[in-house]
Amino acid sequence: MPLSLDLNQILLIAIIGLLFLIVIFLIVNNAKINKQEKLIDNRLNKYLIDINSNTNSSLNTLSNNLFNYLQANSDLQIERIDNSSKIVTENLKSLSSYLVESQKQNNEHQINKLEAINKTLAQNALIEEQKLDNLRRTIETNLTNIRQDSNRQLEQMRKTVDEKLQETLDTKLTQSFKTVSEQLENVYKGLGEMKNLATGVGDLKRVLTNVKTKGILGEIQLSAIIKDILNNSQYEENVNTNPNSRDKVEFAIKLPSTDESYIYLPVDSKFPSQDYLAIQNALENGDKEEVERARKQLASTLKTQARTIRDKYIYVPETTDFAIMFLPTEGLYSEACNLNMLEILQREYKVTITGPSTFAALLNSLQMGFKTLAIQKRSSEVWNLLGSVKTEFVKFEKVLTNAQQNIQKTSDDLDTLVGTRTRAINRHLKNIQTNTIPLSEFDQIENKEVD
Structure with missing residues (x-):
């Protein structure tokens, strides 16, 4: 479209220039005619001066001849102007036809270019869509592979963790049962000492009361x-x-x-x-x-x-x-x-x-x-x-x-x-009889005994 507008402008300028040349041509022709008329007037004046003494009949004859001459020259000039106008009109028609034809050709050319561009864009879109589809398939394939690999690694980690936990749990349970047995033995010993101490405290209380x-x-x-x-x-x-x-x-x-x-x-x-x-x-x-x-x-x-x-x-x-x-x-x-x-x-x-x-x-x-x-x-x-x-x-x-x-x-x-x-030890012993004592309680008992 910008190219066609520039061409139209060029054609319009050319037409204006041609019209300008035609006007100049007509002006030049009119100037020539005026010059000829002036020349004739000068000659006539000369003749009039020269033949002033002639008779009126000669003047009339001369005037008639001059009139005929001038009329003949006017018709010639008019005919020339008509011919020039016809030529200009024909040139304008030719130029207009040329411009219309050029505009038509330019429009067809632009339409063809637009169709080619649309076709190219459609082809590019199809190609991009195919590329995106291939990329999507590739990504899905990679994600599937990554997911499968992650699941496989997680399964291996789970198995490893389960094995470690089971091993640790077995070790801890063994140690805990051993500790519980030792602490139970200490509790029984402490219970015997507490009974002896309670007996002594009771005796002391009886003495004091x-x-x-x-x-x-x-x-x-x-x-x-x-x-x-x-x-x-x-x-x-x-x-x-x-x-x-x-x-x-x-x-x-x-x-x-x-x-x-x-x-x-x-x-x-x-x-x-x-x-x-x-x-x-x-x-x-x-x-x-x-x-x-x-x-x-x-x-x-x-x-x-x-x-x-x-x-x-x-x-x-x-x-x-x-x-x-x-x-x-x-x-x-x-x-x-x-x-x-x-x-x-x-x-x-x-x-x-x-x-x-x-x-x-x-x-x-x-x-x-x-x-x-x-x-x-x-x-x-x-x-x-x-x-x-x-x-x-x-x-x-x-x-x-x-x-x-x-x-x-x-x-x-x-x-x-x-x-x-005494109440704490009795409570723990009661829990031992019902097998409901948690492992942490034994640590608390041991800490209290250390204190």
Whole structure:
């Protein structure tokens, strides 16, 4: 189409140029005619000048001749113009026919080109479709091969994994059964040990819950401390220090005086275990009100026992004007100190409370005093000695606190051992009887035993 438009434009320009040439040709011819006419006019004027003198008849003749001449020349020019117009018209018709024919040929040529292009495109599309079909078939074939190869490899991997899993499972099961057997044997051994321990704990509990037995336990501990530090000549057992009372104090330490005589220092053990256990239970339960109530009860019990010691065993001048109350456990002594019983009992009842550590320190101080100083008969000097000993008690506070924590931890371990661990072992043994215990439970039991 762009080629045909260019050709039409060229043809149109050619036609315009041809018309322009025709117009120029006509103008040139008219110029020639005008020139000839001017030439004739000049000649006529010359003739007129020359023959002015001639007669009118000659002028008329000449005029007629001139008119005829001019008419003849006009007809010739008109005929020439007509011929030129006919030639131009024929040329235009020929040119128009040529242009129409050329346009027709160009259209046919363009149509033929378009048909050839369409045919080529159809052939190319068919070829591309065939190529795509071949490519699709090739891809499908390759995918099928890849899928088959993958399935074959997966099947081989599955077989390998199954074999490895079966082998590993057999090994693990064998090891697990072996471990289970060993752990069951350890459990049976531990069960026997737990039974023995439970029996011992039960015996210990019976001892601790029996009031008389607890009193005997305090006396035994007090006796062991005194006999370990003092000589037999420095103390007496079960002494009646007060003539007004029939009760005998458990131990009386002999304090020498200046006249080779001695006075007694009454020492009596007390063990208000019920009040102390009530405090411990309240602390474990986190009941603050119960803790306060139990501590008040312990303070009241200690005051009552201190009053009893004062009334029964202190008799000046046969004894010192104070006595010692021995508490057989560091925890109980610590609770008494926390309740400020050390100062209250000393101030109100002239009774000094001690624990195992502080009583041993007191006896050591007295023993050193026996060797370096003769104790005066007056008990005030003894009190001064005890005052100096009291200052030493502060040094034992940290030791007493650590001892209390250790005792508390031991009590917690016993509770755990008797309660939680016993129930756990019984539960595991029950599972063993029903064959429902999982393997992980044995690891937990073993870890607990290691702990």
